[in-house]
Amino acid sequence: MEIAVLIPCYNEALTIGKVIDDFKKELPNAKIYVYDNNSRDRTAEIAEEHGAIVKKEYRQGKGNVVRSMFFDIEADYYIMIDGDDTYPAEFAHSLLEPIMNNEADMVIGDRLSNGTYESENKRNFHNFGNNLVKGLINTLYKSNINDIMTGYRAFNKFFVKSFPVMSPGFEIETELSIHSLDKRFLIKELPINYRDRPEGSESKLNTFSDGIKVLRTIFTLFKDFKPFFFFLLWAVIFFLLGLAAGIPVIVEFLSTQFVTKVPSAILAVGLEILSMLSLACALILDTVVANSRKQYELELHRVKALIRSK
Structure with a gap:
């Protein structure tokens, strides 16, 4: 069975090498794909040096990167992870297990249940934003997903090849969650640890502008789906x-x-x-x-x- 590790990247030269090495250690038989999204640093070069399969995505935005990854990459099981070294690779096995046992189509790495996100994340209003989005979606769909916007997820091929990516940017995580709920895919959440970015690594998220985009995505998908x-x-x-x-x-x-x-x-x-x-x-x-x-x-x-x- 072929496993693909999907790493969308934009200016992650400081951390991408460690992320690749960690996943090669945990999943030595997996293929690791890094899609570079117009980085201005050495992200692509470092990823190649560490043995990843590197491709370019010239349309800016994480949603565009995920769209290309889902189109291009053939595998039996997929893990999507950010390139900022905030998600420990050792949780990959527990995320893949329900997928391999046909217990879920998508497994969500839940950062919020064990409290590590609230203690590690230093960005103002991010906890408030996560709770707001979680409350809105769970209310609309009568669900109980705890971490709507996590970037650490596992999928089976059935989900990847039937998911229409519409969001161009960081709203993609919200779209993944809403699509799964609306189309009745099997979803499972597993608690994972979270660690903040290392010193010198800067987040690409803007709390307010990206928060507005996420809320707009919820509004649009609510109109489209319900x-x-x-x-x-x-x-x-x-x-x-x-x-x-x-x-x-x-x-x-x-x-x-x-x-x-x-x-x-x-x-x-x-x-x-x-x-x-x-x-x-x-x-x-x-x-x-x-x-x-x-x-x-x-x-x-x-x-x-x-x-x-x-």
């Missing part, structure tokens, strides 16, 4: 706002038989029309998504048959 609840929510909001604007007009008309609050009446009618349009969108798009899910299930059967034939 349009009935998305547009029903807007229908209720518009209905209540229209009611608030229209009640004084109705009360005035019932008591005087006249309407002097014409702007309020127009506003109320407009809001109620928007509410009805949102409800219509909810019903129509719910049918569209249901048919899309059926088509995706048929595509999964085709992918699984293709994998088995190989």
Whole structure:
């Protein structure tokens, strides 16, 4: 069985050599792939010196790198890891075990359960952001995933070859989690240790701008995957706002038989029309998504048959 270690990299010259050596020690028969994403340092050269298979991805963003990796690399089992040496390689065996035993399609390396992320991570608001994203997704999907945004994951071939990567950047982890929940893939979480970046290694994440991108991704995927609840929510909001604007007009008309609050009446009618349009969108798009899910299930059967034939 062939194992592929996937390492997307951008300016990780300080740590990439150690990450490769650690995985060669833990998984000596695995192929280690480093996809260099326009690094301005010696990341690619160092990765080659340490024996990795190095390729270039010129479209900037981690999502673009993962997309190319999933397209290009053929293996039975995959491990995705960041090149910043924050995830210990020795947990690779425990992440792969449920995949190899057909207990999961994706295994998540959970940094948050044992408290090492909160103690090691020195970046302000990252813990708050992780908890916010986790709460939103678990509420929307009635799930209990503890670490939505971890970069340490294992996959089987079935998952990799059927996952449509849409996010271009660091939102990819959020997309992986939401896609898995929405398409009912088997997910398992295992606690792992986390360590902060070594001295001199700088994070590529911007707490606020990348946080906004992640929230925008959740908003977009919620609209795409659960349009009935998305547009029903807007229908209720518009209905209540229209009611608030229209009640004084109705009360005035019932008591005087006249309407002097014409702007309020127009506003109320407009809001109620928007509410009805949102409800219509909810019903129509719910049918569209249901048919899309059926088509995706048929595509999964085709992918699984293709994998088995190989």
